[in-house]
Amino acid sequence: MPLRRFAxxxxxxxxxxxxxxxQAGEIWVTNEKDDTVSVIDADTLEVIExxxxxxxxxxxxxxxxxxxxxxxxxxxxxxxxMDPNTGRILHDLPSGEDPEQFVLHPDDRHLYxxxxxxxxxxxxxxxxxxxxxxxxxxxxxxxMAVSPDGKIAITTSETTNMAHWIDTDTKExxxxxxxxxxxxxxxxxxxGTQMWVSSEIGGTxxxxxxxxxxxxxxxxxxxxxxHPDRVQPVGFEFTNGDTHAFVALGPSNHVAVVNAETFExxxxxxxxxxxxxxxxxxxxxxxxTTNGVSGDVTVIDVASRTPEKSIKVGRFPWGAAFRPKPE
Amino acid sequence: MFSLxxxxxxxxxPASLPATLLTGRKTVRVITALWMILICGPAWAVDLSVHYxxxxxxxxxxxxxxxxxxxDLGLAxxxxxxxxxxxxxxxxxxxxxLDITELSPQDDVLGAARAALAETPFLILDAPSDVxxxxxxxxxxxxxxxxxxxxxTPDLRSDACRGNMLHTAPSVSMRTDALAQxxxxxxxxxxxxxxxxxxxxxxxxxxxxxxxxxxxISEPAEKEWAFDADMRRxxxxxxPLFTQDLGDYDALIVADxxxxxxxxxxxxxxxxxxxxxxxGLTPKVWAPVVEQWGAxxxxxxxxxxxxxDMASKDYAAWAAVxxxxxxxxxxxxxxxxxxxxxxxxxxxxxxxFKGRPLTYRGWNGQLRQPIPLVHSRALVASAPLExxxxxxxxxxxxxxxxxxxxxxxxxx
Numbered sequence: 001m002p003l004r005r006f007a008x009x010x011x012x013x014x015x016x017x018x019x020x021x022x023q024a025g026e027i028w029v030t031n032e033k034d035d036t037v038s039v040i041d042a043d044t045l046e047v048i049e050x051x052x053x054x055x056x057x058x059x060x061x062x063x064x065x066x067x068x069x070x071x072x073x074x075x076x077x078x079x080x081x082m083d084p085n086t087g088r089i090l091h092d093l094p095s096g097e098d099p100e101q102f103v104l105h106p107d108d109r110h111l112y113x114x115x116x117x118x119x120x121x122x123x124x125x126x127x128x129x130x131x132x133x134x135x136x137x138x139x140x141x142x143x144m145a146v147s148p149d150g151k152i153a154i155t156t157s158e159t160t161n162m163a164h165w166i167d168t169d170t171k172e173x174x175x176x177x178x179x180x181x182x183x184x185x186x187x188x189x190x191x192g193t194q195m196w197v198s199s200e201i202g203g204t205x206x207x208x209x210x211x212x213x214x215x216x217x218x219x220x221x222x223x224x225x226x227h228p229d230r231v232q233p234v235g236f237e238f239t240n241g242d243t244h245a246f247v248a249l250g251p252s253n254h255v256a257v258v259n260a261e262t263f264e265x266x267x268x269x270x271x272x273x274x275x276x277x278x279x280x281x282x283x284x285x286x287x288x289t290t291n292g293v294s295g296d297v298t299v300i301d302v303a304s305r306t307p308e309k310s311i312k313v314g315r316f317p318w319g320a321a322f323r324p325k326p327e
Numbered sequence: 328m329f330s331l332x333x334x335x336x337x338x339x340x341p342a343s344l345p346a347t348l349l350t351g352r353k354t355v356r357v358i359t360a361l362w363m364i365l366i367c368g369p370a371w372a373v374d375l376s377v378h379y380x381x382x383x384x385x386x387x388x389x390x391x392x393x394x395x396x397x398x399d400l401g402l403a404x405x406x407x408x409x410x411x412x413x414x415x416x417x418x419x420x421x422x423x424x425l426d427i428t429e430l431s432p433q434d435d436v437l438g439a440a441r442a443a444l445a446e447t448p449f450l451i452l453d454a455p456s457d458v459x460x461x462x463x464x465x466x467x468x469x470x471x472x473x474x475x476x477x478x479x480t481p482d483l484r485s486d487a488c489r490g491n492m493l494h495t496a497p498s499v500s501m502r503t504d505a506l507a508q509x510x511x512x513x514x515x516x517x518x519x520x521x522x523x524x525x526x527x528x529x530x531x532x533x534x535x536x537x538x539x540x541x542x543x544i545s546e547p548a549e550k551e552w553a554f555d556a557d558m559r560r561x562x563x564x565x566x567p568l569f570t571q572d573l574g575d576y577d578a579l580i581v582a583d584x585x586x587x588x589x590x591x592x593x594x595x596x597x598x599x600x601x602x603x604x605x606x607g608l609t610p611k612v613w614a615p616v617v618e619q620w621g622a623x624x625x626x627x628x629x630x631x632x633x634x635x636d637m638a639s640k641d642y643a644a645w646a647a648v649x650x651x652x653x654x655x656x657x658x659x660x661x662x663x664x665x666x667x668x669x670x671x672x673x674x675x676x677x678x679x680f681k682g683r684p685l686t687y688r689g690w691n692g693q694l695r696q697p698i699p700l701v702h703s704r705a706l707v708a709s710a711p712l713e714x715x716x717x718x719x720x721x722x723x724x725x726x727x728x729x730x731x732x733x734x735x736x737x738x739x
Binding site for chain 2: 116117119138139140158159160161162164173176178180181182200201202203227229230251
């Protein structure tokens with residue numbers, strides 16, 4: 001009996017230990033005007049590393065197994081591949097000029113890159129390090145998304161104001177849909193049945209039905225005490241089960257919480273200045289937003305929808321990505 | 328439509344790009360374009376042509392020849408916007424064309440305008456305000472849509488406004504209001520002003536006085552610049568003496584729109600004070616130092632195509648042609664009454680790389696736009712400045728607000 005009484009708490013504490021261990025992670029943030037990435041411990045909320053990158057790093061994403069980090073070094077006109085365990089740049093990938101954002105295809109091999117200055121989307125094979133295709137899109141392509149089944153890639157073009165639908169087999173456009181001014185970010189949700197696009201100057205998110213490319217909803221935002229012109233949706237991410245979207249609203253310095261069923265905004269959370277993009281921790285209990293002008297990252301407690309902490313990073317933090325903490 | 332594509336440069340060093348890929352891209356492009364025309368052509372096909380009329384204004388002699396005025400000032404902005412419109416248009420089956428007529432004041436300007444109006448109702452006017460009014464009053468222009476990209480006269484937005492004329496150039500009041508807001512923010516409320524003798528200098532000085540009064544700043548001490556000496560040789564001796572009797576002040580305003588003497592004022596004043604106005608800290612429509620809000624992309628696109636920096640008039644012309652492009656994209660119409668109604672409606676907004684959507688004032692056809700306050704090396708602030716509030720739109724703290732404009736031509 002005494003043994004059992006002893007064993008239970010031990011097992012319990014081990015379970016807790018394992019659970020927190022699984023959740024442990026890092027948030028990697030690109031600092032656009034410092035040419036660095038900051039690594040934030042997602043539990044202690046401290047910056048634990050800062051690594052140098054090429055010029056003007058913006059988009060950032062990990063390979064599936066988190067062994068490689070891809071960084072859009074916009075002004076170096078390249079995508080850099082970093083070993084996240086050492087911070088060493090392994091090699092560069094040909095990316096076309098001025099890569100701003102990209103998305104990794106579910107095949108874990110092909111990067112779809114928006115070349116902002118060239119009105120082109122470049123597809124790069126990360127294994128052969130060759131350009132596979134270049135696709136003409138509208139002016140200032142930026143937002144990139146790929147459907148979960150890998151069949152459709154999206155590029156949004158900021159000045160043409162369109163979402164361009166790319167057939168990933170043929171590498172050709174099969175649809176072009178107008179959205180409001182300056183589309184910045186795109187995401188597939190709900191198992192790839194919906195595609196959302198944010199429009200920075202239009203101040204809206206357009207929701208498309210993927211099967212028909214038809215617009216099914218338009219989400220607007222209204223922040224108390226902030227002129228509508230300053231409410232500029234940029235990056236957004238979805239909570240577990242895609243029930244809610246957290247939307248960065250740029251110079252309004254707020255993040256909106258949108259109900260993804262009703263398309264109603266439920267809440268606005270005050271963050272740092274000119275909020276760009278964001279990343280969740282492992283269990284999506286915390287959200288980390290990059291605040292360009294204030295040079296910090298706001299940590300939001302997702303359950304209570306309250307800002308928890310500001311973490312100082314480099315100058316003009318832009319992109320954010322999560323990886324589990326290595327052993 | 329395809330001639331545009333000739334400007335698209337090769338993206339990668341040839342070595343890293345297999346030859347087949349280059350060929351492949353061209354093929355894809357043509358197929359895509361044809362496909363778009365086949366699919367979208369019958370329903371959406373729209374052709375719109377814009378005619379840019381430029382009437383040269385003689386520039387007075389200036390003390391320095393350091394900054395020559397580019398030959399394609401304004402035109403290059405329209406060309407950039409045309410390329411932007413055509414890139415969007417190729418996905419929608421819409422094509423845009425730009426015709427240009429350059430005239431001197433002695434030419435038959437009205438005859439040229441009539442000829443242009445026989446081809447298209449959409450004119451870009453880069454001309455003195457009296458010439459623009461004469462064009463706007465032509466019987467042939469009554470159902471046309473004209474864009475003023477050069478004249479900053481406040482009167483064109485008030486008593487002399489015309490219902491067929493929109494303004495993408497700001498009024499000079501919008502620029503001086505921006506500067507006055509900056510003075511208030513910095514609490515530089517004791518000011519002095521030097522103004523030149525040309526009409527544009529007086530226009531700026533007049534607008535500056537109105538702006539200072541509007542934002543509750545007392546009248547500046549003033550002096551007229553009437554020197555005709557060559558200041559490259561003796562600015563250091565002349566300017567301290569000239570500014571000595573202005574007394575003490577927080578900042579010195581220079582009103583020298585023709586860029587004659589202003590460049591010799593900074594660092595030569597009797598008092599060690601900052602210079603603002605047309606020199607030093609200047610309120611502008613656009614400047615090479617504007618880089619936020621995606622402006623860097625427009626700047627590099629422009630510089631690559633035209634081999635120089637983008638200037639204010641280029642921006643005004645760009646905004647005019649892009650306004651038409653945006654209206655055509657959203658309405659799929661190409662007739663002036665439909666486009667005019669849409670442009671003046673709440674549904675219209677132009678992403679102008681200034682951090683806010685640009686719209687038109689419904690009472691006088693003026694494009695609302697932030698005014699960057701810059702010096703040659705950096706953006707200092709962008710008006711409207713924080714704290715200048717407005718019941719409708721903060722951008723309406725700049726220039727003629729509805730109650731201040733006597734324009735009635737838009738009341739339809």
